[in-house]
Amino acid sequence: MPLRVTVTSHSDPQGEAIVSAAPLVGVRGLAQCRVSRVYHLDAAGPLGNDDVDRLCREVLVDPVVAEYSIGAALPAMGRAVEVAALPGVTDLDARELERAAQQLQIADLRVSTAVRYDLIGDLDDRAVAVITRRLLANDTIEQSHQGTLAPAFVAQADADCRVESVPLRGLSDSELQTLSSQRLLSLDTEEMRAIQRYFDDIGRSPTDAELETLAQTWSEHCVHKTFRAAIELTHTSADGRTTVTRHDGLLAALREVTEELDPWWLRSAFVDDAGIVAFDDRFDLAFKVETHNHPSALEPFGGANTGVGGVVRDILGVSARPIACTNVLCFGPVDLPAERLLAGVLHPRRIRDGVVAGIADYGNKLGLPTVNGAVVYDEGYIGNPLVYCGALGLLVNGSHPRAAQLGDRVVSIGGRVGRDGIHGATFSSATMDASTVDSVGAAVQIGDPITEKGCIEVVERACGLGLYNAITDCGAGGFSSAVGEMGEDLGVEIDLEGVRLKYSGLQPWEIWLSEAQERMVMAVPPDSLLALQQICDDWDVELTDLGSFSGSGKLVVRHGDTPVIDMSMDFLHNGLPRRELTATFIDPPSTAVESPRVDAEMLLGLLAHPDVASKEDIVRRYDHEVRAGTVVRPLVGRNADGPADAAVIKPLGTQHTPAAAVVSNGLCPRVGRHDPYAMALLALDEAVRNLVAVGGDPDRVALLDNFCWGDPTRSDRLGSLVRAVQGCTDGARRYAMPFISGKDSLFNEFEGRPVPPTLLISALGLVADLNRAIDSAGMSVGDDLWLVGRGSAALGGSVADALYGLGATDVPAPLDDPLPRYRAVHSAIAAGLVSAAHDCSDGGIAAAIAEMAIAARHGVAVEVPADGCDEFAALTNEGPGRLVLAAQRSDRDVLGQTLGVNGRRIGEVTANSRISLGVQGANGETIAAALVCVDVGDAVRAFTSSVAT
Amino acid sequence: MSAAPILIVHASGTNRDGDAAQAIELAGGSPRIVHVNQLRRGEVTFADHAGVLIPGGFSYGDSLGAGQRLALELRLWFAQELSEVVTAGKPVLGICNGFQVLVKAGLLGAVSEHRLAPENRQVTLTDNARGRFECRWVTLRVEPAVRSTWLGPIRDTIIRCPVAHGEGRFVSADDSVSAELEAQGLVAFRYQDSGATPVFQPDSVRAAAGAYPANPNGSAADIAGICDHSGAVVGLMPHPEDHVLDWQRPNGDPGATGLPLFKAFVAAAR
Known part of the structure; x- marks a missing residue:
């Protein structure tokens, strides 16, 4: 009979967290929650109370904050619920206690652990059941019980080694199919x-x-059947004309561009678990992004946890030392009303919290800085959250x-x-x-x-x-x-x-x-x-x-x-x-939309939109400093609350060179709903402009693709996938940037509803001198503000469209010739002419400028060029290729020359702590002055208001 | 004179050993990262080294509480060696997980002189007040009245560096322990509020006074680190080893790096 030890801490913040989460799952009466750890000790031989007492004092109990009891369960305070991992699920505390007992020469112990929650307050059975199901336990990996739970040990069956023969001879097609399922x-x-x-x-x-x-x-997972299949695509354009094209392998198409481009710094692409590029003449960098969507839907902590573990092993699989992690997460809205939740699906808030905890746990414990990422909230991810985990590694050139x-x-x-x-x-x-x-x-x-x-x-x-x-x-x-x-x-x-x-x-x-x-x-x-x-x-x-x-x-x-x-x-x-597959794609019809009024509320609304708003609450749970090489962090500025464009990482052990690596990402699934081809090019552009914004060299960029799609055996899903791959291959050619690795996660459907077509583009680049790396916060009062690039009148897929429910379907046109502008911006940054830079993406230039003001805690006065847009579109469109730069006034002429036709001066950094946005015409004349006027403090509040939700 | 050999102890799950080694090297020491298994087999000894650094990380995954498992191993296997290190006046530094290990082993925060017994523990590092792991830059002051001799050269110095931990809230068993820590000069580092000026300025630094986020974890009396009675053993939660080069700093004026701490450590190890 195993012996039971209960350890209770005087103040366990986990109990307080459960109390404050209870109202969010509809339970009002929970006043207090006491959390205890339960250890069931099963000894092969005799186990004296002295031994157990010693075990408690030596390893189990912190005498300053906790107390323990040996033997029967403590008398319940209020309603007791106990939760334990199902037998066979990894239980690291149990393993370490077994090892400690061995080291103390106490006994040959088997340990199983549980957590006991004493729920105190005005609670009926239903309330306890709701708390248990939604906050305390996940049936997928845990068992729970009201009252005392019997210890759960794995049954030690003697291996009766059996190999079963599965007869196939003579089975009909339908019998074979039945066997398969x-x-x-x-x-x-x-x-x-x-x-x-x-x-x-x-x-x-x-x-x-x-x-x-x-x-x-x-399996699709291992061999990428869809990406190797022969596909016939029937594409119907908006005017009803159809064209039929044959695609001889999507993966082959991506590889072909890489082979065409074949830059000298490319070490290997698509051959191993990760792509490899040169860092300098001594070291190479390995980069990979994986997905762990299905497991994260069922067990968010474990799914995301092992997602990080998996992608880090991909880096080990090319003999590289992992040096940093990234993650991009797509969830349903965290304020989704319970009645709209699908059966068999965890609530988006719980998935988000579990995923973030799982990523933090694994990355932090591996000692890898988690330095770059994004979070998207959309109803399309309620049944299928997406969890992209990336890792960067360093290896000695040619050592794999x-x-x-x-x-x-x-x-x-x-x-x-x-x-x-x-x-x-x-x-x-x-x-x-x-x-x-x-x-x-x-x-x-x-x-x-x-x-x-x-x-x-x-x-x-x-x-x-x-x-x-x-x-x-x-x-x-x-x-x-x-x-x-x-x-x-x-x-x-x-x-x-x-x-x-x-x-x-x-x-x-x-x-x-x-x-x-x-x-x-x-x-x-x-x-x-x-x-x-x-x-x-x-x-x-x-x-x-x-x-x-x-x-x-x-x-x-x-x-x-x-x-x-x-x-x-x-x-x-x-x-x-x-596989021979057929695909269809129909271009969406163009829709005219009416622009809302531009005012201060517009800017505050954009800043508070979940996709734009501060991710600080997530980012701070990740160690982004370990390995002592984080140059540009995920949060920037005096108060470290402005969003960074990309991460700059100086690998430990490379002090012989001033070079550093840059990691960035781009994704725009809302565009993908309308035009997956444009989505690919726009996501690629976003990754690149993020990378260039911190000082990365556009001529040293390697890309990763990560496709998360629905069931590819359905022709419409496959059609949009083919279009996205076409966007990738066209993009790689236009930007002269090779894809070095990729991953597809298909079948992201829940009961017939697919996720929005979601393509993540991750970019890896270099800054030649880390002292020239910049962020979006480094500007000073009196600096000029410049805009690189032109806006687009198309609002389809924008945050503004989502915020106002405009129903726009036209998406911004991708760039035909993007490199000249990025090279110009890069020369300016490398020459030390730029004090701060920020890309225009979610929320358009209005959000971008406000984020710079927030990061720097300075005012800004800007008149944005209309570029043929109305005032609303001018400020909120998410067209590609645009960056806001800050630079000293004394460098105005030389910066103007460096940027050439790509740059226009649009305003300045002010001492008055107000964000003032207007619109100017083609000749710099004011069309509308100070349409938006918002105090930086109010902008900070809007930007951070949803931080803890 | 050759560089002082500094032992950096690695247990499974240690992960800021490389950061610490870089800081020691920049401070003029000669770091050597050694796994506990090698120490246990006697291939490498504590006595071979002029100073001991237990770095940050998650030794044994922080199972059963941060640092608990490695603390047990130190007590079981290296009690004698460690006590000789301390008696010889060699500096011992625990950072983050290393600090947790030293506290839980009883080398730091014990009121009586009898070392390395779990019963002696009068202080601990427990769950952050906000109940979660948090990574952010903080400002520290080396306590002017600290008893530690090797911290002497940097008394009252300001250090800016990151914290990255989930169990860093410093707690004393009772008020008399807190009073004793202060009276005996055992407080070594306190969290500071570096003020709301646009650019960090040393002059505007003042006590964090318990306020989040300057005091990031709810530590009593803003205590970020302590030393033992001998003054040889020092531990702190923040990571001065991650701010030893100018570019590692997110913003603000040059200075306030953690390098002087490592220089003081290496100087004492000679």
Whole structure:
């Protein structure tokens, strides 16, 4: 019978947070919430009270702020609710307590933990149930109970090693399809038939592990079937004319532009887990952005947590040291009324809070600064939040080995394997509905950042010593994807018996398939194994020798003497039938809209719009200072509350050069609703102008694409996807910037409703001298304000359109020849002529200028060129290619010459702490003076009013 | 004279060891990052070094409370070595997680001279008053009356640097402990309000007086760091190692870096 220990802190802010969150879920009567940690100790041998007492004093209890009790549960104060992780879900506190007990030589303990909430106040059963369901527990990974919860230990089943044979011979198409959906394979009939034929040919039925391996390897997640498919697009323009085009692989189209551009500083693109570009002659930079949407919808903390872990492993997978993180998040409105919430979906507020906590937990614990991002709120993301996680890495030029050799050992390092994370790849390759939670609970995991941190330390040292010939991460699909991929050319022979498990009882196919986070697979020459083992021992990382690269061209897996898999690598990697898909796209009709009146309320409304308003409450939960290299931070200005355009990062250990990296992003899903082609070009432009605004060189920019779309087997979804890819390829050519890596997350649909087509463009660039990097706050009173670029009358997809419900469908025209202006701005910044710069995006130039005033706490007086727009559109349009620059008056002439036709002087920084916006005509004549006049303090209040919501 | 060898202790989850090593190097010391496992095996010893720095991070993921697990390991495995380091007057510095570790090990904040017993703990670092991890720049003053000898050269100095923690609220067991800390000169750093002028100016710095965000975590008496009776052991929550170069500062005039702290540390380690 396990012994129960309860530890209660005198003042736990978590209790206060629950009290203040209760009204938001409709519960009024909660007056107080006391939070206690419960530890169930199960000892193999005798466990005396003295031992437990010692354990409490040594590790469990902080004597200054907490007290503890051993034995029965404390008498309930009010209503008690206990919450515990489901058996098998990562429980790091339990693991550390077991280790501590070992170190104290107390006993061989098994520990399971729970949290106890004593809810005090005027609460009925319903209120307690609502608090439990909406604030305390998530059924996907936790169990909860009113009163005392029995301890939850994983049942330790003795491994009765079973390999099941799955007969396919003679099954009809519909039977094959049924089998695919029953086993969560996410394979279509054509693909199931190909598998059936292969096994008919070799004269036996596939094993469960073979079928699962094929499903993982052939999943949309792993092989990007849609991006490799042949697609026929029927495009109907607004005037009704149709054109039909054939697209021979979307991925191929993106790669083709990169090959065409092939700049000298490009090290590798689309070949590994991350793209690589030169930093200087000694170091390279690796960059990757991933998505973790489906898991974050079900378990926001764990989903986002492991999203960070996954993209960091992508960086490790190119032998780079991770040095920074980014994230871009799309949620439903956090003030969504409960009655509009869909069944089976968590409330957007809860998803947002959980996702942010999950990202903060993982990034902070890895010691990576989270430096750049964006948050978009839109009703289109209620059923499917989007979580983009990015990571940047540094590696010694040319140090990443890519070729496993015959005889190399297949070695896994990092975490142990459990049942968590099975079917992650196939799960993310299907749409969701209200029952998804029940069927795929096992696909959702909680991360273990400290184990991954150990892997980072080991890989850096192992790479430095040349101890491996190839490396990849264990992502979705676990060993099946990682080993399958790595052994494609040589073939591998694996024995699963030695794999370290979190608990016994896993079947071979589960060991082989489980994603179980925080693992890397390496090809290690036998004579390097001992050295690698020593490094692993030094850094508390476990190593498993799984087998060898065999030269047979086959994937052979055993569990001891039991055969598990025996298939040809050729079929695994080349047997997937290519998809032939049809796509349709209809250009939206043009709509005339009436512009609202321009006044102070307009500006305050734009600043308070959730997409524009301060993200400080989120940003401060991320450590953006660790590694001592953050030059331009996410928040800038005297009070550190102005939004930055991009992050400038000086990698630790590169003090030999003044160069630094720049990371930025662009996305405009509201434009995508009307015109996904324009969205791609406008998102690309946003990423680039953000990057240029802080001093980045437009001739050293590498791009990543991340497509989040609905079900691509529906022709309209696929049509808009094709249009967006066309926008990307045209954009890469126009901007002369190669895509170096990308990712698509399709099937983001909930019960038939797709997310808005959402393309994130991430940009990586360089500043030659970090002392020339600037932000949007550095201006002084008396500085001139300049505008680069011209406005657009089209308000479709703008924040102003959303705020006023205008219904505009025309979107701004992308730029034809963007580079001259960006080069001009860059020369001006590099020459030290610009004191501050800010791009015009969400909320248009009105919001941009107000944000600069907020960041600097100075007044501004500006007359914006009308450029053919009415006053409202002139101030709020989100046309591409526009930046506001501040510069000393004494540099007026030289800056004018540097910017040439691209720059116009529009006003100045004032000492009067007012934001004054007017409109000027083509010859600089005032059309409307001081249309908007807002005190900087009021602007700050509007900008930060929703910070804590 | 060769650079003083400084031991930077790394446990699994430590992550500002590189930042600390850079600061030590800029201050003229010779940093060496060593994993606890290597120390435990005796491959490297505390005695080989002229000073010990326990850097920031999340040792063992901060499971069971920030610093608790590494504190236990220090007590179990290195009590003797650490006590010799302190007796020899070598400087010991804990930053952020390192501070939490020193407090929870009983090396800092114990009122009695008997070291390294959990019962002796009279102060702690617990959840921030706002209940969450927070990263922001703060202003510190080295306490003019601090007892620590090696902090002597920088008494009353202003340092600007970031905090990045979730469990940094300094709490004493009771008022008598607080009074004792003040009376004995054990308070080493306090959070300051650097004023609302457009550009940071040292002259406008005044006490944070408990007000957020100048005091970012609700620490009692604005205490950001303390020292022990011997004056050799010092700990603080903020990260002076992240402001040792001018470009690391987000805004404001040159100066107020954390470098003088590391120079004082290295000087004492000679």
